[in-house]
Amino acid sequence: MKDDFLKIIEEYKEMKNSDIPEIEVNKVFEKIEKRITESPQNHIGFKKKLALGGFAALLIVAIFLFFSLFVFKTEKKQELTLSELKTEIVIPDKNIKIMWFQKRGFKLKNYKTEGGKNE
Amino acid sequence: MIKERGLIELLKEKRIEALKILYKENYKMIFSIAYKYTNNKEDAEEILQETFVRAFKSIEKFTSENESSLKKWILKICTNISIDYLRKRKLKRIFGISEVKIRENHETPSVNFEKKEIKDKMDYAISFLSPKQRIAFNLKYMEGFSLREISVIMGCSENTVKKHLQRGTEKIKKYLKKEKLL
Numbered sequence: 001m002k003d004d005f006l007k008i009i010e011e012y013k014e015m016k017n018s019d020i021p022e023i024e025v026n027k028v029f030e031k032i033e034k035r036i037t038e039s040p041q042n043h044i045g046f047k048k049k050l051a052l053g054g055f056a057a058l059l060i061v062a063i064f065l066f067f068s069l070f071v072f073k074t075e076k077k078q079e080l081t082l083s084e085l086k087t088e089i090v091i092p093d094k095n096i097k098i099m100w101f102q103k104r105g106f107k108l109k110n111y112k113t114e115g116g117k118n119e
Numbered sequence: 120m121i122k123e124r125g126l127i128e129l130l131k132e133k134r135i136e137a138l139k140i141l142y143k144e145n146y147k148m149i150f151s152i153a154y155k156y157t158n159n160k161e162d163a164e165e166i167l168q169e170t171f172v173r174a175f176k177s178i179e180k181f182t183s184e185n186e187s188s189l190k191k192w193i194l195k196i197c198t199n200i201s202i203d204y205l206r207k208r209k210l211k212r213i214f215g216i217s218e219v220k221i222r223e224n225h226e227t228p229s230v231n232f233e234k235k236e237i238k239d240k241m242d243y244a245i246s247f248l249s250p251k252q253r254i255a256f257n258l259k260y261m262e263g264f265s266l267r268e269i270s271v272i273m274g275c276s277e278n279t280v281k282k283h284l285q286r287g288t289e290k291i292k293k294y295l296k297k298e299k300l301l
Contacts, residue, residue, distance in 0.1 A: 004301055005292060009260050012241040015234060016261065020151050021160045028164060029142050032171045033135060039172075 123189050130178040138175050145190060146171075148262075149197050155257050156201045158242060166204060170197040194272045198254050205250035237300065244294040252287035255280050 089098040129137035146167060153166035173196050181192050245253060254273060258264045259280075270277045295301040 005288070005295070008237055008241065008295065008300065011234060011237055013261050015238045016155055017151070019238075020154050023146075023150055023160070023164060023167075025143070025146060028146070028167060029139060032138070032142065032168050032175075035168065035172050036135070036138075036175055039176075 127178070127181065127189060130175065133175075138171065141174070141189070141193070142171055145193055148190075149193065152194070152197060152257065152262065153201060155261055156205060156253065162204065166197065166200050169200050173200070191268065191271055195274065198258075198272055202250045202254060205253060209250070240295065240298050240300060241291070244291045247294070248287045248290060249283075252283045252290070255283035256287045256291075259284055 087100045090096070091098075126137055126140060130141065149170055150163055150167045153170075154160065154163035157163045157166065170193060174193050177196075181189070245256065248256060251273070255269055258269045258272060259266075264272065266277045266280050269280045273280060292301060
């Protein structure tokens, strides 16, 4: 059984070896030479490309964050339009100022006194 | 050995004449192996070209401590390229991108019918082996390399080579039995 298999393999090997076509040796070498000389000298490998790509992506994200956080930060604290100051009570000893406005929706806590504390 | 060392030095200096010497010494073996994998002259020629281009470009990586000889190192490159080629071909076959040319007719009229039948059936059986099984099978039975040499060429252990060979031959035997050749 094993011998039969090896016999077949031997026959197959013989046929395959006689079956190999001829090639134009010099012509093929010219093609190899051409491929070597024409390939870019500073060819960048896949890993290097990946690392460069990652670095570039990181840089873009950093720039984007910088601009979004510092440069394009146009949103400022809205200046509160105080409409019609109705009344004002000042207690100088306690450093307290009580004010009352007519405008609805006005958030008193956003209004700062000279001392900087929220009222 | 001394000649080989000199050749390696010249190759590391990127001397194209050295590549020509290397090519002239090894092209037959590489082309023959590549042709046995591909059964196609154009593809085998492509593998041959790619092998020498890659060898020339990565000669710095060659160390005689790791690889036993320049010949085996080139064979290793050829094997890796062939594995890639066979995988791509398998994918193409699976997705039906193009019909794979299993074999070419180069037989002479003197080849008798029985022999031709064996060859065709063997070609067919081998086409169903995985790329690594096929490489191991070819290196062992067609090129006559030892298990140790195949393990160096394929970059795996001897046991892995044995496993590839065992599974490969089992598949072939099964097919041959079915075809009543065994």
